[in-house]
Amino acid sequence: MFIDRMLNEGSTPLLEQMVRFTAARHELIAADVVNISTPGYKQKDLDLGAFQHILAERAEQRDSSGPENVDFSDIDQEVDEPRGMLFHDGANRSMDQLMSDQAKNALMHNVAIELLRQQFQTLELALKERVS
Amino acid sequence: MFDSLDIGASGLAAQRTRMDTIANNILNARTTRNAAGGKETYRRKFVVLAPGQANDPSKPGVHVQEIDSDQTAFRKEYDPGHPDADAQGYVSYPNVDTAIETVDAMEASRAYEATVTMMDVTKSMINASLRLIA
Numbered sequence: 001m002f003i004d005r006m007l008n009e010g011s012t013p014l015l016e017q018m019v020r021f022t023a024a025r026h027e028l029i030a031a032d033v034v035n036i037s038t039p040g041y042k043q044k045d046l047d048l049g050a051f052q053h054i055l056a057e058r059a060e061q062r063d064s065s066g067p068e069n070v071d072f073s074d075i076d077q078e079v080d081e082p083r084g085m086l087f088h089d090g091a092n093r094s095m096d097q098l099m100s101d102q103a104k105n106a107l108m109h110n111v112a113i114e115l116l117r118q119q120f121q122t123l124e125l126a127l128k129e130r131v132s
Numbered sequence: 133m134f135d136s137l138d139i140g141a142s143g144l145a146a147q148r149t150r151m152d153t154i155a156n157n158i159l160n161a162r163t164t165r166n167a168a169g170g171k172e173t174y175r176r177k178f179v180v181l182a183p184g185q186a187n188d189p190s191k192p193g194v195h196v197q198e199i200d201s202d203q204t205a206f207r208k209e210y211d212p213g214h215p216d217a218d219a220q221g222y223v224s225y226p227n228v229d230t231a232i233e234t235v236d237a238m239e240a241s242r243a244y245e246a247t248v249t250m251m252d253v254t255k256s257m258i259n260a261s262l263r264l265i266a
Contacts, residue, residue: 019261022257023133023257026133026136026253026254026257027133027135027136027139027192028192029250030136030139030140030192030250030254031139031183031192031193031194033140033143033243033246033247033250034139034140034142034143034146034193034194034243034247034250035143035181035183035194036243036246037146037147037150037181037194037239037240037243038181038182038183038194039181041183095242095246098246099246099249102249102250102253103253106253106256106257109257109260110256110257110260113260113261113263113264114260116264117263117264120264
């Protein structure tokens with residue numbers, strides 16, 4: 001009960017959702033990168049703004065069991081707007097945009113992991129009942 | 133997260149096949165005979181890429197669906213001394229434009245590099261996740 005509260009009431013579950021989101025988004029970006037030369041391929045992405053909105057709602061509604069997992073199919077989207085130059089095959093590829101999205105997403109993932117790690121370290125210290 | 137490495141591997145394999153095809157086109161840009169020595173002008177080949185893994189197209193990734201032949205006309209050059217010249221002295225050379233092939237090769241090379249970078253980023257993310265339990 002005490003451990004449940006410690007794990008579910010702070011920012012830990014939100015960071016966990018963030019890691020899930022960045023991992024799922026990374027897979028979509030990876031598929032976009034390898035399909036950069038595929039004719040007619042429409043790039044897919046997860047909308048960060050929509051995810052943060054859903055996560056904020058879940059965080060407000062959560063109880064001691066922590067927020068529910070965000071279903072990424074709700075925010076999964078095909079990128080409709082052209083990214084850079086138009087291609088004759090109808091693809092909306094943009095390597096620059098993809099690499100930038102990938103770098104930002106990886107940074108976000110690593111920040112969330114680092115914050116989680118620090119929280120677990122703090123928890124570990126509390127369980128040991130000593131500072132070092 | 134490990135699926136991203138499979139996705140990257142499918143991209144590397146597809147771009148490698150594409151580069152092999154381009155290299156074959158450039159090497160055969162003046163080939164007017166087949167492997168058996170018969171008179172047959174080489175036809176340019178190109179890869180047709182499709183989304184999905186080769187063994188399971190429902191999984192994200194990319195694969196070479198087929199390697200097709202370019203059906204555009206051959207280049208005619210006046211060279212009456214050539215053994216494969218026709219009655220008017222023209223030789224049919226392959227429909228390969230080395231400039232186009234070079235640009236395609238650069239594109240394939242860049243796509244390959246991007247995929248390698250993506251796989252490096254994937255590994256760094258996996259390493260970060262593994263540090264949680266270390």
